[in-house]
Amino acid sequence: MTETPDAPLLLTPGPLTTDLRTRQAMLADWGSRDRRFIDMIARVRKNLVEIAGGAGSHTAVLMQGSGTFAVEAMIGTFVPRAGKLLAVVNGAYGRRIVQMCKIMGRACEVYETAEDRAPDALEIDRRLGADPTITHVVVQCETTSGILNPLPVIAETVRQRGRRLLVDAMSAFGALPSNARALGYDALAASANKCLEGAPGFGFVIAREAALKECAGHAHSLSLDLHDQWQAMEKSGQWRFTPPTHVLAALDTAIALHAAEGGVAGRGARYKENCRILVDGMKALGFEPLLPAALQAPIIVTFHMPADPRFVFQAFYDALSRRGYVIYPGKVAETPSFRIGCIGAITPEKMRAAMAAIRDVLKEMGVTDGRPAAKGAAA
Numbered sequence: 001m002t003e004t005p006d007a008p009l010l011l012t013p014g015p016l017t018t019d020l021r022t023r024q025a026m027l028a029d030w031g032s033r034d035r036r037f038i039d040m041i042a043r044v045r046k047n048l049v050e051i052a053g054g055a056g057s058h059t060a061v062l063m064q065g066s067g068t069f070a071v072e073a074m075i076g077t078f079v080p081r082a083g084k085l086l087a088v089v090n091g092a093y094g095r096r097i098v099q100m101c102k103i104m105g106r107a108c109e110v111y112e113t114a115e116d117r118a119p120d121a122l123e124i125d126r127r128l129g130a131d132p133t134i135t136h137v138v139v140q141c142e143t144t145s146g147i148l149n150p151l152p153v154i155a156e157t158v159r160q161r162g163r164r165l166l167v168d169a170m171s172a173f174g175a176l177p178s179n180a181r182a183l184g185y186d187a188l189a190a191s192a193n194k195c196l197e198g199a200p201g202f203g204f205v206i207a208r209e210a211a212l213k214e215c216a217g218h219a220h221s222l223s224l225d226l227h228d229q230w231q232a233m234e235k236s237g238q239w240r241f242t243p244p245t246h247v248l249a250a251l252d253t254a255i256a257l258h259a260a261e262g263g264v265a266g267r268g269a270r271y272k273e274n275c276r277i278l279v280d281g282m283k284a285l286g287f288e289p290l291l292p293a294a295l296q297a298p299i300i301v302t303f304h305m306p307a308d309p310r311f312v313f314q315a316f317y318d319a320l321s322r323r324g325y326v327i328y329p330g331k332v333a334e335t336p337s338f339r340i341g342c343i344g345a346i347t348p349e350k351m352r353a354a355m356a357a358i359r360d361v362l363k364e365m366g367v368t369d370g371r372p373a374a375k376g377a378a379a
């Protein structure tokens, strides 16, 4: 891993710390209709399908914008106007999908569980049995709190009920298994700037070709029409509208680094080790993770706010930021919390250095115990 001295380390859910070589790949300009750039598009698409384990059945369609644009393009293109979506929700990203459905006029039933609870495949089965008009199910592979949702079991339930599966695997793709053939999804959305460690600027959808073929005319939007984008990429090898040239070049390099690290297994192992160092280190200081170990994905960890009034999150954040470590506020609705990410071009050694900085800052603040208030105690 090539690091830049003195660059801030982003312990966030993305955009993430990137390898110096990935950033250096952005130092050239590319003609968007030039042969070399067209070859790069083809290479990135092919490699993405390979990472997804979808060679022969799936294709990759790239979409300008942040990850949300890719998710919105996936929902709008795959769910027909007369279709109905069952949205499995346990965090902010799931609620965002429900909001998309309202805006684009797709019928949507919501199955919501608490942000620290995994969805129950039996409940999904019950709802699909009760409502034969549900055509698609959408689920996050990992969400707001850092929870690992049971994707394989849910995929099997959806398959047995003969419905179509859509996956938002934004913060998991590249580090956690999301095998296209095994899970049998119609589409999976992710982005360049999460576990693939590219720069922010576009997302992509891994789509089952036979399903995507049926999606002409579904989309509610010209720019977010994945079918149209796919047709253009197949016919001319190009994006329809101005492509994020530098960001594609960065992802091309980032994917080569991903392969050199041992692909999904290698990257997942490093994140797991980062996560272990973080959770063990924070627990030793009294901090409590929101999730039990069995539900914790090695992506981002949510910690309860400590009870000690000397702990002021903004001061903690600012002091860490001055030392070169950028953490993240909480996003879990019901519980006061903050988050620290384990992903990005971060070695276990750097994670240990981050833990040392956290210990320093707490000492400076006079916080000796990170324990949260006892459950049921007055806030």
Ligand SMILES: *Cc1c(COP(=O)(O)O)cnc(C)c1O
Residues within 6 Å of the ligand: 013, 014, 066, 067, 068, 069, 071, 093, 140, 141, 142, 143, 144, 168, 169, 170, 171, 191
């Ligand atoms: C990051 C993320 C998104 C997309 O967020 P953007 O800010 O639009 O890139 C969507 N879903 C999940 C689960 C995510 O982690």
